[in-house]
Amino acid sequence: MSPLPPSAITIVNGENAISAEVPAHKFGLSAEALEAEMRRGIVDSFVEKGVDKDAGRTRLTFRYRTPMWNLVVKPDGTLIESAAPAAKAPPANADHLSLLDSVRTMS
Numbered sequence: 001m002s003p004l005p006p007s008a009i010t011i012v013n014g015e016n017a018i019s020a021e022v023p024a025h026k027f028g029l030s031a032e033a034l035e036a037e038m039r040r041g042i043v044d045s046f047v048e049k050g051v052d053k054d055a056g057r058t059r060l061t062f063r064y065r066t067p068m069w070n071l072v073v074k075p076d077g078t079l080i081e082s083a084a085p086a087a088k089a090p091p092a093n094a095d096h097l098s099l100l101d102s103v104r105t106m107s
Contacts, residue, residue, distance in 0.1 A: 027064040
């Protein structure tokens with residue numbers, strides 16, 4: 001996770017607002033292109049308010065096609081950029097792998 005400048009986000013009455021330039025840069029887009037993709041429904045954004053031990057924290061998540069970008073706002077206003085979770089590979093089919101291994105050893 002890497003810190004972002006405090007100017008990347010504004011907090012007014014407990015609500016977070018982020019300039020389009022910040023997530024646009026993360027996805028290699030201009031702010032105008034990001035806003036256009038949001039209107040088309042290709043960019044999704046989610047806000048999660050922390051509870052219990054995470055009370056006071058807010059996580060902002062942006063998804064553009066497949067890539068995701070997360071930003072955590074701590075109660076003191078500190079911004080932390082977090083890496084998107086790696087996509088999980090589907091579980092391997094053990095029977096299929098055994099069959100492939102058998103074919104390879106026979107050739």
